[in-house]
Amino acid sequence: MISKTGIQWTGGTYNPWYGCKKISEGCKFCYMYRDRDEGGVDPSLVIKSKKETFERPLKMETQTLIFTCSWSDFFNPEADEWRPEVWEIIKNTPHEYQILTKRPERVLQCLPDDWGAGYENVWLGVSVENQARLNRIDILKSIPAKTKFASFEPLIGEINISPAQIKVLDWAIIGGESGNLEGPYGFRECKLSWIEILVEDLEEYNIPIFVKQLGTHIAIEYDLKDIKKGGNIKEFPPHLQIREFPNGLRYVDNQIYL
Numbered sequence: 001m002i003s004k005t006g007i008q009w010t011g012g013t014y015n016p017w018y019g020c021k022k023i024s025e026g027c028k029f030c031y032m033y034r035d036r037d038e039g040g041v042d043p044s045l046v047i048k049s050k051k052e053t054f055e056r057p058l059k060m061e062t063q064t065l066i067f068t069c070s071w072s073d074f075f076n077p078e079a080d081e082w083r084p085e086v087w088e089i090i091k092n093t094p095h096e097y098q099i100l101t102k103r104p105e106r107v108l109q110c111l112p113d114d115w116g117a118g119y120e121n122v123w124l125g126v127s128v129e130n131q132a133r134l135n136r137i138d139i140l141k142s143i144p145a146k147t148k149f150a151s152f153e154p155l156i157g158e159i160n161i162s163p164a165q166i167k168v169l170d171w172a173i174i175g176g177e178s179g180n181l182e183g184p185y186g187f188r189e190c191k192l193s194w195i196e197i198l199v200e201d202l203e204e205y206n207i208p209i210f211v212k213q214l215g216t217h218i219a220i221e222y223d224l225k226d227i228k229k230g231g232n233i234k235e236f237p238p239h240l241q242i243r244e245f246p247n248g249l250r251y252v253d254n255q256i257y258l
């Protein structure tokens with residue numbers, strides 16, 4: 001068993017740098033922007049973490065599933081100088097690294113020389129928030145990686161994914177947008193039917209699916225107790241209570257087992 005964070009589909013987060021520039025619709029209510037804003041720091045500045053944080057995976061003895069760059073984008077151009085050192089850390093630690101990006105067009109130029117068909121312990125994913133961003137999966141198709149995934153969160157529109165795009169994926173995360181009820185960091189609508197359509201399409205090809213949260217809009221509409229995120233799986237409709245992983249990982253009683 002590995003420890004878990006508030007993000008149910010990972011065991012921990014690792015941020016060798018912080019900050020990012022918004023690049024697509026999904027960034028509108030970015031939680032990193034909200035949290036950095038509240039902390040009085042300019043979220044658009046990309047800042048290298050202090051040494052202890054930068055090297056944290058080297059000190060973690062228990063093998064962990066790590067969401068890498070949860071407060072930035074791993075392929076952010078402003079981090080090009082620091083990335084080679086992180087690849088070395090990734091290569092020399094036993095952890096599984098989940099790298100999710102909105103900049104897949106930059107991946108090929110940022111891979112290490114010995115990447116080959118992909119490091120065994122790297123899961124490479126793209127964010128797809130609406131139909132217009134489905135092309136990120138087409139770009140992912142052309143990148144060698146051992147495990148490929150897509151995060152359909154925040155899901156802000158109906159997505160009709162093609163069989164060819166589904167076949168690129170080893171895993172899919174789905175979630176409605178969560179946000180504050182008041183103030184500048186809100187949330188957008190996610191219809192239950194948008195989640196259902198994706199689940200149905202992906203299930204047809206036996207892609208492991210992780211339904212993370214229904215989002216604030218559905219939580220309000222259906223009067224869920226988790227009003228902030230709609231993230232309690234027990235409150236999901238039974239046919240959406242799906243939390244699966246690729247690579248033999250299991251999710252039992254809110255815990256991930258490697």
Ligand code: SF4
Pocket residue numbers: 019020021022023024026027030031032033071072073102
């Ligand atoms: S790419 Fe990710 S981290 Fe960067 S602004 Fe968009 S949502 Fe935030």
